[in-house]
Amino acid sequence: MGRERSVPTPSLKTTSSLLKIQILVVDDDSTSLAIVASMLKTYCPRGIYIYRLLTVRSPLDALLQLRLHQGFFDLVVTDLYMPVMNGIELQQQVNEEFNLPVVIMSSDDKKSVVMDCLESGASFYMMKPVNQNDLKNIWQCAVTSKQGKPSAIMEGIPSSGEKLPIEYINSSASVPQERRDVKGSTKKLKRKGNREDEDGTTTGPKKAKVVWTNSLHNRFLHAISHLGLDKSVPKKILEFMSVPGLTRENVASHLQKYRIFLKRVAEKGNSTIPKDSSEKDLRSTFANGLASMMLRSLEQQKQQRLPEFVSMQKMGAQIQPGRGETVSLSPDSPNFTSLNFPNHHQLPLPLDQQQIQTLPSPDKICNIPTASGIEDGVVAVNNSSPYLNNGQDNYVKTEMIGDGLGQKNFNAGDMLSGINGFINWNCNDFSSSVPSMGNGSFSNLVQTGSAIPEQFSASLTGANPESSSILPIAENQDGIGNGPEDMDFFNLISDGSTLDDILNYLQLNSDFDEILSHTKSPYQQQAAQVFRNSNFSASNSNQPKVSFSASNSYQAQVNNTPSSGLSDPNSYQQVQGGGGMNFNGNENLVDAYQPSFIQDPETILDPNLDGMYSADNATEGIQIQACGLAIQDWNDEFFNSLFDDDIF
DNA sequence: TCCCGAATAT
DNA sequence: TATATTCGGG
Numbered sequence: 001m002g003r004e005r006s007v008p009t010p011s012l013k014t015t016s017s018l019l020k021i022q023i024l025v026v027d028d029d030s031t032s033l034a035i036v037a038s039m040l041k042t043y044c045p046r047g048i049y050i051y052r053l054l055t056v057r058s059p060l061d062a063l064l065q066l067r068l069h070q071g072f073f074d075l076v077v078t079d080l081y082m083p084v085m086n087g088i089e090l091q092q093q094v095n096e097e098f099n100l101p102v103v104i105m106s107s108d109d110k111k112s113v114v115m116d117c118l119e120s121g122a123s124f125y126m127m128k129p130v131n132q133n134d135l136k137n138i139w140q141c142a143v144t145s146k147q148g149k150p151s152a153i154m155e156g157i158p159s160s161g162e163k164l165p166i167e168y169i170n171s172s173a174s175v176p177q178e179r180r181d182v183k184g185s186t187k188k189l190k191r192k193g194n195r196e197d198e199d200g201t202t203t204g205p206k207k208a209k210v211v212w213t214n215s216l217h218n219r220f221l222h223a224i225s226h227l228g229l230d231k232s233v234p235k236k237i238l239e240f241m242s243v244p245g246l247t248r249e250n251v252a253s254h255l256q257k258y259r260i261f262l263k264r265v266a267e268k269g270n271s272t273i274p275k276d277s278s279e280k281d282l283r284s285t286f287a288n289g290l291a292s293m294m295l296r297s298l299e300q301q302k303q304q305r306l307p308e309f310v311s312m313q314k315m316g317a318q319i320q321p322g323r324g325e326t327v328s329l330s331p332d333s334p335n336f337t338s339l340n341f342p343n344h345h346q347l348p349l350p351l352d353q354q355q356i357q358t359l360p361s362p363d364k365i366c367n368i369p370t371a372s373g374i375e376d377g378v379v380a381v382n383n384s385s386p387y388l389n390n391g392q393d394n395y396v397k398t399e400m401i402g403d404g405l406g407q408k409n410f411n412a413g414d415m416l417s418g419i420n421g422f423i424n425w426n427c428n429d430f431s432s433s434v435p436s437m438g439n440g441s442f443s444n445l446v447q448t449g450s451a452i453p454e455q456f457s458a459s460l461t462g463a464n465p466e467s468s469s470i471l472p473i474a475e476n477q478d479g480i481g482n483g484p485e486d487m488d489f490f491n492l493i494s495d496g497s498t499l500d501d502i503l504n505y506l507q508l509n510s511d512f513d514e515i516l517s518h519t520k521s522p523y524q525q526q527a528a529q530v531f532r533n534s535n536f537s538a539s540n541s542n543q544p545k546v547s548f549s550a551s552n553s554y555q556a557q558v559n560n561t562p563s564s565g566l567s568d569p570n571s572y573q574q575v576q577g578g579g580g581m582n583f584n585g586n587e588n589l590v591d592a593y594q595p596s597f598i599q600d601p602e603t604i605l606d607p608n609l610d611g612m613y614s615a616d617n618a619t620e621g622i623q624i625q626a627c628g629l630a631i632q633d634w635n636d637e638f639f640n641s642l643f644d645d646d647i648f
Numbered sequence: 649t650c651c652c653g654a655a656t657a658t
Numbered sequence: 659t660a661t662a663t664t665c666g667g668g
Contacts, residue, residue: 209661233652248651253661256653650668657663 021142022052022072026062026090027079027105033057036077036105036130043135059085066098073100075142077126080106080117088120095121101141105130140211210250219243220254 023040027033033055041050054073056062059082066073076094080087091102104117105126117125123141126134212220223240224232234252241251 249662
């Protein structure tokens with residue numbers, strides 16, 4: 001029944017010509033996870049075959065999967081804000097261990113956040129809700145990765161000797177160079193659907209089009225920020241980029257386009273041009289790198305021309321994110337550009353002269369400070385970053401639990417959970433507790449009152465304290481995590497709601513016209529089928545069971561909704577795969593980020609697996625709910641059926 | 649001769 | 659549209 005609409009035969013030749021892509025999606029928010037996964041499947045472009053799409057809700061699970069199956073995945077798509085480990089940290093870990101491109105997504109629209117992600121090496125930053133344009137970038141990252149081009153991952157400024165190849169696509173319409181000079185005569189070569197590129201008139205290497213991937217463009221931006229916008233000429237950029245195969249002409253062409261882009265943006269900053277296609281621009285490659293580039297450029301110019309800067313300030317030509325939108329720098333100076341930033345991108349620019357003078361270089365947030373302690377204690381993290389504190393003390397809150405043995409990672413992501421607060425340092429191992437000084441490398445850590453404050457101490461370490469500074473995003477994270485909305489969705493898909501109900505929910509709660517326009521997609525039908533087939537029951541021995549009768553494998557979330565107050569009603573635990581899974585009723589389900597049971601990925605696609613999730617020894621009163629999301633083996637038929645709509 | 653960059657072609 | 663190519667001029 002998955003094919004009620006007429007499915008014209010796709011214009012695909014054979015499956016073997018498709019690029020098999022395997023993606024790992026990480027998001028602690030189940031709703032978001034489901035949506036992203038769904039969109040990836042729904043909007044898979046021609047030529048790409050999603051061989052496997054694995055979703056996990058914990059970064060640790062993600063790493064586990066990646067380690068278990070090296071070379072298995074081509075791309076990681078991760079949420080930014082997650083407990084234990086945030087998207088940036090995950091990205092860096094993934095880059096380090098697996099050299100895979102990582103796309104970070106978040107509903108956070110702060111420019112500083114976008115910048116942080118990109119500077120830390122993310123291939124792409126994707127705003128939630130995800131749209132089709134973003135997906136294009138995802139696919140490009142995936143394809144680039146699949147083709148084994150390491151340049152899909154771009155880390156910082158190229159060092160000497162480090163070279164990155166460029167990605168090419170074969171230009172099907174490319175004409176041999178020798179022919180091109182005789183322009184008048186090329187007309188006869190012109191064909192409408194010039195499909196055959198095997199004219200082979202030239203034996204030389206085919207002229208390939210340079211594809212300015214994100215990584216390549218990032219390198220381009222790095223070059224410009226290094227050289228300065230005014231001194232950026234094709235040759236110098238080319239040299240700095242140090243990309244084999246890239247020509248000066250390539251750079252010149254790109255530079256031309258880039259300048260046009262800057263100009264257009266600048267014009268928009270001054271005039272009031274209707275935002276017709278602004279959205280598109282914002283999500284463009286250029287816009288993505290803009291924040292980073294501008295910040296570097298500003299930093300550079302600030303150092304070089306501080307007096308000018310200061311006087312400019314006094315003259316009132318301030319660097320002002322005017323209502324968070326416009327950054328105007330002396331428009332008359334060739335060194336400066338007036339740029340308009342979208343309101344969801346905000347540069348952490350200093351506002352007063354003093355800050356400008358002392359502003360350190362914003363480094364990437366790659367350090368994960370650690371600290372150790374023996375006893376319970378409370379310490380405060382003082383953020384002295386001029387980017388954040390606005391002249392006042394700025395505390396960020398986090399909670400950590402020490403193991404009593406000393407080392408405890410302090411994840412940058414932990415710092416995102418609150419604003420003015422303290423770090424609660426708890427020691428679990430009281431038996432071995434010996435009053436002693438904790439030590440570690442918390443950045444900007446300041447001791448404050450606690451039960452046993454004397455036993456804690458922290459020191460500033462690291463060459464650049466800013467490099468491990470507090471993330472400037474200590475705000476609420478509504479919409480992320482297990483909010484009521486998530487439960488609504490959860491309940492919706494758990495109680496056998498119809499597909500229309502689900503889609504209606506999506507429509508009401510998200511901007512998902514795209515999804516709605518594909519309500520009949522086979523994937524969604526399949527998913528809905530799994531929802532309906534979910535059975536929930538509780539045995540008389542208080543052993544709630546959840547069983548699925550799906551013929552394919554799936555992912556399930558087991559929701560713990562106790563009648564007693566033993567655990568968080570909003571908590572749930574994730575299990576994946578077919579087959580049975582047991583968990584203890586007194587297992588701590590409160591933490592939604594417990595290591596999940598994950599079936600061996602090799603068997604995930606086994607279509608014969610029927611799933612049975614059961615809870616043994618469950619605490620009385622606990623009800624178990626579960627829902628399944630189909631993770632279907634995308635056979636050719638199913639895959640091809642998606643190609644009805646020409647999406648890309 | 650090099651090479652930049654606007655204009656133009658694909 | 660994105661990238662390549664051309665071409666006048668510094």
